[in-house]
Each structure stands twice: as C-alpha cells, then as structure tokens.
Amino acid sequence: MEMNLTSKKELGIGLSAGEKHYRAFVGPPEKYDIVSAMQFNLLTFLGLREHHRLLDIGCGSLRVGRLLLPYLLPGNYFGIEPEEWLVKEGIKQLGDDLIELKLPSFLYRTDFPASEFGVVFDYAIAQSIFSHASQQQISQCLDQVKKCLAPHGILAATFISGDTDYDGTEWVYPGCVDYTEKTMAKLANASGLEFKIIDWPHPNGQTWSLFYHKDNNNEVPDPTYKLITDTRQQLPLIKVDQFIDEHNESVGSFDSMHLLGRKYILRGWSRNPITQRPSEKVIVTNENHQIISQTKIDVVREDVGQAYNSAEMNISGWEIYIDKKEIPSSTKRLFVYSYCDGILYKLYGEFEVKF
Ligand SMILES: C[S@@+](CC[C@H](N)C(=O)[O-])C[C@H]1O[C@@H](n2cnc3c(N)ncnc32)[C@H](O)[C@@H]1O
Known part of the structure; x- marks a missing residue:
C-alpha cells in the first residue's frame, strides 16, 4: 500500500x-x-x-x-x-x-x-x-x-x-x-x-x-x-540450478558496500527478469560461486518503481549485513544474484573485500 x-x-x-x-x-x-x-x-x-x-x-x-x-x-x-x-x-x-x-x-x-x-x-x-x-x-x-x-x-x-x-x-x-x-x-x-x-x-x-x-x-x-545456528545450517540448502553471470542491467543492481565496524553493509535492488516483478530474494557469493548469505526483498525503492513505472517495484530493494567472519578468507570480491526459482542472475556491480 x-x-x-x-x-x-x-x-x-x-x-x-x-x-x-x-x-x-x-x-x-x-x-x-x-x-x-x-x-x-x-x-x-x-x-x-x-x-x-x-x-x-x-x-x-x-x-x-x-x-x-x-x-x-x-x-x-x-x-x-x-x-x-x-x-x-x-x-x-x-x-x-x-x-x-x-x-x-x-x-x-x-x-x-x-x-x-x-x-x-x-x-x-x-x-x-x-x-x-x-x-x-x-x-x-x-x-x-x-x-x-x-x-x-x-x-x-x-x-x-x-x-x-x-x-x-x-x-x-x-x-x-x-x-x-x-x-x-x-x-x-x-x-x-x-x-x-x-x-x-x-x-x-x-x-x-x-x-x-x-x-x-x-x-x-x-x-x-x-x-x-539452525538458520545458518539452512544456507547450503538453497536450490541452485544455474548461475547466469552475463551482465544484464534489468535484473537489478548491487549499489553499494561499506564497512560498519566488522560488518559489511550491502545494498541494492533486484528484479525477476521472467515475471518482471521484484525477485524472491538475493544471494551473496564470492568469485567462486560460494554462497555466503541471502536476504529477502523488503526495502522501499521508489526510484526503481518509477523507472519501471510499476508500483510493485517500489519494494524491490534489499539490504544485508555480513560479518567479516562469515566470509571465506580466500574471497576477493562479493557478488549478488537475483534468486528466481533456482536460477541465479548476477546483479550489476561487484565490490572488493578487505580483511
Ligand atoms: C540513537 S538514539 C537511540 C534512542 C533509543 N534508545 C531508541 O532505541 O530509539 C540515542 C539517544 O541517546 C540520547 N543521548 C544522548 N546523550 C545521552 C546521554 N549522555 N545519556 C543518555 N542518553 C543520551 C540521544 O538524545 C538519543 O535519544
């Protein structure tokens, strides 16, 4: 509403x-x-x-x-x-x-x-x-x-x-x-x-x-x-059929990443390219497709709603906090994917991790 x-x-x-x-x-x-x-x-x-x-x-x-x-x-x-x-x-x-x-x-x-x-x-x-x-x-x-x-x-x-x-x-x-x-x-x-x-x-x-x-x-x-601990154990259970790494701006954007204490704050928006509605959730990985975290889509992004002329896309934003200790130490960069029923579409933007 x-x-x-x-x-x-x-x-x-x-x-x-x-x-x-x-x-x-x-x-x-x-x-x-x-x-x-x-x-x-x-x-x-x-x-x-x-x-x-x-x-x-x-x-x-x-x-x-x-x-x-x-x-x-x-x-x-x-x-x-x-x-x-x-x-x-x-x-x-x-x-x-x-x-x-x-x-x-x-x-x-x-x-x-x-x-x-x-x-x-x-x-x-x-x-x-x-x-x-x-x-x-x-x-x-x-x-x-x-x-x-x-x-x-x-x-x-x-x-x-x-x-x-x-x-x-x-x-x-x-x-x-x-x-x-x-x-x-x-x-x-x-x-x-x-x-x-x-x-x-x-x-x-x-x-x-x-x-x-x-x-x-x-x-x-x-x-x-x-x-x-129960929630974390569920992470590897995400069903992944395919990673699509080709650049496609219409699936959304990984806009920013900055440090707050020991936690990285990641922000952006995400869209399902098939339904053209906000995606189910987003998945954060490193360059080896190792899944690090996930979050639902629940942040207000009226700018995106206006760009797509769609009221539904007003709530297409996401925000996620990741403690450095949750990131495998070999990681160089973080990527975010729009999760659409097992298919993961890479969002525009990537950021370097510093330990
Ligand atoms: C970020 S706000 C948090 C307010 C509240 N705890 C909440 O959750 O909404 C910080 C609060 O601390 C108050 N504050 C500033 N100096 C303070 C002090 N010396 N002792 C207690 N509170 C203080 C500010 O006025 C402000 O209301």
Missing part, C-alpha cells in the same frame, strides 16, 4: 538520521517500527514480565517505550534522556491517558543517573547508546547500572563491533563509534559486571550484548543461539 504525502511527513520518511523529528532524531525513520519490535522481543525473550521494573537508558522518543508501557504494570517503566523534547514528542504520539495509567518516570540528564530513581531494576536496555558514547560515558553508565541492577538483573545494550576503539571523550552523533569486543568486556569488568555477546539481530548491524552481575553467570541465556 502506498503512503500518502502527509503520513510520510508525519513519519519522517525521507529524513536523515539525526534530523529534528521524533523518529529521525533516533535513527533511520524507515526502520523506527522494526527497532521498537526488536527491543521488545529481545526483552521478553530474556524473560521480561509485566511486574518487572525496567530502565530505558537514552529512551529517546519512546521507540521501545511505546510497546513497553502497555505491557508493564503501572510505575515500572523508567527512562533517562537528555533531550526532553524527544520524550514529550513520544508521549504526544501515545496520548496522555496511557501516561496517566502507566505512570512512567523520566530523568532528563546526560550523566546516566540510574540509581537516583531509588529502585532496583530487573532489566535495563541501552539501544544505540554505546554506539555514540565515549569510554568514560560507557563506564559512567555501567557504574550506575551496577548500583541498581537486581542480582538476577540484565542490561541489554548494543554497540558497533570493530577492530579499533574510539578514544575521544565526546558523545558522537548522529555519527557512530566502534569498540572491540575486548574493550567492551574490559569496561564491563572494570565496573564489576560480566559481559556476553548475543546473536540477536539488529537492522542497522549493531551487536547486542548483555551485562550482568558476576554470580548470575549461569542464569543469563543466549536467546538466539539455537535459532541462529
């Missing part, structure tokens, strides 16, 4: 991350809903119940708050956010009735004053906070969390896993900063917490991690381990 211009404007569609709009300020507006769902699903997978108390660090415009507030019992949602206007905008979207019913508490501060709420938290979440914060800020945040996290409590936080560490002292925004997994573990330990990476998905390629008290080690699950 096509959105009209008013709803696009209200939803911030087309604005860049960081622009002054309640959705755009916290990230790409096109992914606002999925980033809500991703956080809520992770928290409930980790065991969040309605009677638990939850701290949302850098709660922004209540992207996950809008799902948590209906779920949690009154008085159990706590948010820290320096940009008061953002929280107020989030509340405006939810309506005052929900706020009166669920009684959330907020502190509009930059110094992560979690312990000042005077409660013990069962869960805390910091989505896309450590991906902008300095090491001093991360330590300040973890020191605070340590003071008020219940013995069984868990902080779920994202960061951008890279080969180097940001060593500046300032918050970086809307740009991002990288940290190595080793440094994140070191910062956690320095604050007296344990640290573990989990394989929970993130639509912007960030890495999910958990922080918890040392004696809680065995209780903290990795909710996705089984799910992810």
